[in-house]
Amino acid sequence: MGSRKHIAAEKRKEAKKTLYFAKLNNVPSSPRKMRYVVDLIRGMEVNRALGVLRFSKKAAAANVEKLLRSAIANWEQKNDRKAEDGELYVSKIFVDEGVTMKRMRPAPQGRGYRIRKRSNHVTIFVDSLTKENE
Numbered sequence: 077m078g079s080r081k082h083i084a085a086e087k088r089k090e091a092k093k094t095l096y097f098a099k100l101n102n103v104p105s106s107p108r109k110m111r112y113v114v115d116l117i118r119g120m121e122v123n124r125a126l127g128v129l130r131f132s133k134k135a136a137a138a139n140v141e142k143l144l145r146s147a148i149a150n151w152e153q154k155n156d157r158k159a160e161d162g163e164l165y166v167s168k169i170f171v172d173e174g175v176t177m178k179r180m181r182p183a184p185q186g187r188g189y190r191i192r193k194r195s196n197h198v199t200i201f202v203d204s205l206t207k208e209n210e
Contacts, residue, residue: 096154097201098147102174103139107196110136110171114198122148122164122202140198147202159204167203171196 077085103110113136117125122144129141144166152159174195180188 093154095201096147096151096203097199098143098150099200100139100143100198102195103136103198104193104195105136105139106194107171107173109134110140110196110198113137113140114169114171117144117166118169120166121162122159122166123161125166140200143198143200144202147200151202151204163204163206164202165205166200168201169199171198173197 113129113132113134116128116132117140120128125144126141129137129144148159148164151164174197176195177193179191179193181191183189
């Protein structure tokens with residue numbers, strides 16, 4: 077690796093140390109279904125978001141709740157302390173499209189219908205309110 081690329085990689089690595097995030101790859105549901113759940117909690121305080129996800133009827137909410145707990149644990153690990161009530165919020169959350177598996181389904185008169193089994197990747201960033209105020 078050249079020195080310029082090495083310096084850029086080091087800068088990216090340093091910038092990532094101040095971010096607190098969790099990522100969930102290859103969730104076997106469509107990105108559209110996941111975005112319905114993700115839009116519910118965007119910008120919310122984490123305890124309130126956990127409550128919303130806990131009582132949501134959507135199946136994708138369980139995956140997002142587990143991911144949010146992971147992001148909170150990552151924040152606590154990097155800061156060497158427990159998160160207090162009202163301190164953390166969901167700063168950024170987004171869903172990307174993953175791999176689409178293509179399958180065939182038998183159809184009338186010898187034809188075949190294509191089935192697309194979609195997947196997605198969810199990324200969630202948490203941040204503290206005190207850092208935002210500074």
